[in-house]
Amino acid sequence: MKLPWRSRASREVELHRELRSHFEMAVALRMERGESRADAERNARLEFGNVTQVAEVTRDMWGGRRIETLRRDLAYAWRGLRRSPTFTVVAILTFALGIGTTTTMFTIVNGVLLRPLPFDHPEQLVLVSHLPKSIASSASTVMSDGTFLELRAANSRAFASFASFGGNRVTLTGVGEPAEIVGAMASANFTRVLGVSPARGRGFADDEESPASPRVVILGDRMWHDRFAADPGVVGRSIVLSGVPHTVVGIMPPDFDFPNAAAFWTPLSNTLDPKLGSFRPVVARLRAGVTRETALRELEATLAVLPGTATEKPGTTQTDVRPLLDLLVARSRDTLWLFSGAVLLVLLVACANVANLFLIRVAGREHEIGIRFALGAGRARIVRQLLTESVLVAWIGGTVGLLVSVWGVRGVIAAAPLGRIPRQGSIGIDWRVLGAAFGISLLTGIACGIAPALASTRRTLRNILAESARSLVGGHDRLRRALVVVELALAIVLLSGAGLLLKSFVRMRTVDTGFRAAGVVEMETSLSPAAYPTPEAAGVFAMRVRERLREIPGVDDASVVNFPPLVEGGRFRDDFHPEREPDVSKGYPVAVLMTAPDYFRAMSIRVLRGRDFAASDDAAALPVTIISGSVARKFWPPDGAGAIGQRVRKPGGKPNDWVTIVGVVDDVTQTSMADEREGAQYLPVTQNRNPWFALQLTFVIRTARPAGDVAPSMRAVLHAIDPSMAVRRLAPMDDVLSSSVAQPRFEMELVTIFSAIALLLAAIGTYGVLAHDVASRTHEIGLRVALGAGRGDIVRVVALRTLGVVIPGIVIGLAGAAMSTSLLRKSLFQVTPTDGPTMVWVAITLCAVAAVAAAAPVRRAVRVDPLVALNRR
Amino acid sequence: MARGGQSRIELLQGTLDFIILQTLRWGPQHGFGIGQMIRANSSDALQVDTGSLYPALHRLERAGWIDAKWDRSEKGQHVRVYRITPSGRKRLAAERTRWDRMTQAIAGILNPPRERES
Secondary structure (H helix, E strand, O other): OOOOOOOHHHHHHHHHHHHHHHHHHHHHHHHHOOOOHHHHHHHHHHHHOOHHHHHHHHHOOOOOHHHHHHHHHHHHHHHHHHHOHHHHHHHHHHHHHHHHHHHHHHHHHHHHHHOOOOOOOHHHEEEEEEEEOOOOOOOOOOEEHHHHHHHHHOOOOOEEEEEEEEEEEEEEEOOOOOEEEEEEEEOOOHHHHHOOOOOEEOOOOHHHHOOOOOOEEEEOHHHHHHHHOOOHHHOOOEEEEOOEEEEEEEEOOOOOOOOOOOOEEEEOOOOOOOOOOOEEOEEEEEOOOOOHHHHHHHHHHHHOOOHHHHOOOOOOEEEEEEEOHHHHHHHHHHHHHHHHHHHHHHHHHHHHHHHHHHHHHHHHOHHHHHHHHHOOOOHHHHHHHHHHHHHHHHHHHHHHHHHHHHHHHHHHHHHOOOOOOOOHHHOOOOHHHHHHHHHHHHHHHHHHHHHHHHHHHHOOHHHHHHOOOOHHHHOOHHHHHHHHHHHHHHHHHHHHHHHHHHHHHHHHHOOOOOOOOOOEEEEEEEOOOOOOOOHHHHHHHHHHHHHHHHOOOOEEEEEEEOOOOOOOOOOOEEEOOEOOOOOOOOOOEEEEEEEOOOHHHHHOOOEEEEOOOOOOOOOOOOOEEEEEHHHHHHHOOOOOHHHOOOEEEOOOOOOOOEEEEEEEEOOEOOOOOOOOOEOEEEEEHHHOOOOOOOOEEEEEEEEOOOHHHHHHHHHHHHHHHOOOOOEEEEEEHHHHHHHHOHHHHHHHHHHHHHHHHHHHHHHHHHHHHHHHHHHHOHHHHHHHHHOOOOHHHHHHHHHHHHHHHHHHHHHHHHHHHHHHHHHHHHHOOOOOOOOHHHHHHHHHHHHHHHHHHHHHHHHHHHOOOHHHHHHOO | OOOOOOOOOOOOOOHHHHHHHHHHOOOOEEHHHHHHHHHHHOOOOOOOOHHHHHHHHHHHHHHOOEEEEEEEOOOOOEEEEEEEOHHHHHHHHHHHHHHHHHHHHHHHHHOOOHHHOO
16 A cells, blocks of 8 residues: 555655665675675675665655655755855845835735725726816816716616715814814715715715705714714714704714715715706716726717717717726826836846845855765755745745835835825735735745756766866856846936936926915915805905905015916816907817916016006906916917907806906916916906806915914914904915925935935945955966056956946946836926936946945955965965 | 676666566566566666666656555565556556557658658
8 A cells, every 4th residue: 555644754764675675685696696795795886876866866756755855955044044144134134125115015006006995896886087178187087067967867788876976175163173174075876886885874865965955964984983982872963064064874884985085975965056067076886797898888879869968069078987996096006106117126136136145155055065966966956955045035035024014115105295195094914915025035036046056056066076166166257247237237227217207306396387486375265155155255355355465564465366376176277269269169278267466476477468457357347367478379479469458258158258358477387397387367356257266265475574474464364354264275385386296206206215225236236246256366366466467457457347247237227228218208307218418327326336336346456465365276 | 787798778768667567567576676677578688777766666656556565575585565556557558559659650760661762
């Protein structure tokens, strides 16, 4: 019977007995043929061959051998590593650095992009959008309320249901200090479409969407804990949101805070009016098995027949069906992939570095390996042994790296601009992160160990024993130099990326925005439609606050605007349409802004022609407008001088609503520092007829005093006029400017850190190969000195060796950079991905670092004493 | 070493397994005996190294084509005796067919029929 689980020891004993009996029978046979016992034994032994090797190769046939071998290999590797602590510590730290940065980034990518949303069948949830091209951008995924209502009521084979939602900012009073809380408004079926149910209480009833229905609210778990001490009795109680009592009907489970960390949800009741042109995101659930492409085709067909959208001109709108996750991650996806690519390069550099360390180590152990060969170990056996060692080191490094990544993730999140790393609640270590960390460790361990293991075992026993002592430290030179070239090349690629992002960041900081932020302080407020029901009331309020702000000592100018430059939030664009231009089909969208007198002075925007708005431009006066330079030049070429006095259609107004151009001002950067300065049209707040156009107001002042000195007075002015008014934001405009470049700064900083790590590792690698070079060529250098070579000659020898790795590194690296930096295009501003000066600086930086790395080996080389060096042989 | 003047034939991997199974068809045998029989039956043309023989025996044992037990030889020595199993016989038959086909094919190549030459 075969007993596969017999103990290994007893099988070992049996194998030796079996081989022994074979040997004895061979001796007996020879003696029968007349050989003497001594001859017979000697000949039989010769014929038998190496007993250890026969036993070894036979053992290899046994099943279940692997675990036993692995245990022994691990023990052996561990002993070996403990004998050379410096090597071990450096290798582990390098791995920890490489795997730590990789795991950090993977943890974030996993949490943000890979983990499914915590909803029922999240893959069926899509974001449905339909909007005029004139206001669409790649990031806008919204739909008008009217279209949403019609779609929800229509029959569909592709979509099971639609829900609409939007942000909602309220002031909670009556529970501790009054506080501004950010929540969401959602259609009544919102929780049903997402497939989540409240942990307590109930969701919204359909009729709660009606404006006539009593006000209700669902609380998020966090708000329930923070504000109501997790009291279950709060369900059914009334709380006051922005002065209106709402009944709490439910509490959501802890992990639900969609969208954008919402703290509460109210029904989308008061504003769900088809006649009001509000655009909101719409989430839809696809029926099982329906693809997004099918759904999009059906959506387009449906929109073509719905009453509200059928009249739209073909080609003027943009319809899309996207994964719901896009709503949360669209802005961060590119950045995260950029970082992921960067950390992979760092990991590769770390790998090349450790592979180099292993090559040095293996070169020093060739004698030991030779002896193991002589004792009958097979090549596969020795390769496996060496791989065990590298994988063990990688795993220890990986474990340290995993711990490091916990801090790394916190650091990256802390450094990220607000909102640029969404879904932070789902970022954490899960089985996927653990699997990735250990998988990367295993792979890198094998990758770093395989080349040294194969290279060292390729040399046969004879080679190793025949070679002199000098060659024992000099092996695999070419492979080691190649690895350093790879490291330098990868460092160049990363440095180029960092250099380009840095240059782009500097360009962005110094771009001419058309306004001057220094000295400007902004105060943002929002007007409740209940308190300011008409545009006239809002206009009167705005002008009163402006008057009082001007009276603050030290304030030079004061004005107001609805959408200040570079502040995220509302935007309004409309086609510019001069009266004399009969052809309106083309469309020329411009930003439409509402301001008051002195806005251009406060912001230092140049008035090119005509005049500013004046207090006399009131409701009774001639309706006026001011346009920006590019618009004027476009319609009244060549210099826009003809614009003054012309009439154009009032943005958002009826066809025969005309306004007269009284001034032309400079274009300004409106949306983002990365965008061109855009054309704009300004309207005075005193002539505003649009009820929602003035609900969000930002007062701007210019002052020579520090912002901190005038801010309290500004707040006091606002509260003196309306004590219930909350200040949303009160800050110097410089803050806005720096937060508008926070994203490029974040990208630039992180890629710079990664490239610094790569550069450091590459420098260590360069140092290693040169130091080794000098050490192994001490004899040769000694000989040269003895033959009359001067210090300069010796320096030249080492310098040539350095250039031998640096120049190929730079050439390959720049080629790699030229191929890969185009991936950065989206992140670059006024810098091409192959920017020449940047590449030159990168090459110079690398040369400088290589020179530093070469300094110590050079010093050692010139100190070689020929007598000592030559006597060592 | 009594190898005579004959050149030694290196065995292909797999061929040795086949020869061992064929040898064991005549009855149970220990490792040394198997080596001797192969040598004798091939008129000393085939010599099997212990370094190939024992791995092959242990490999065949693991595959279940042969099994082994400890026994005493005619001279009273403890020896490990191998015996072919039923699945080993099946394997041998399959190998045999394959082998016959291959030798025919090789013979065909080495001695091509005359009519094809013209």
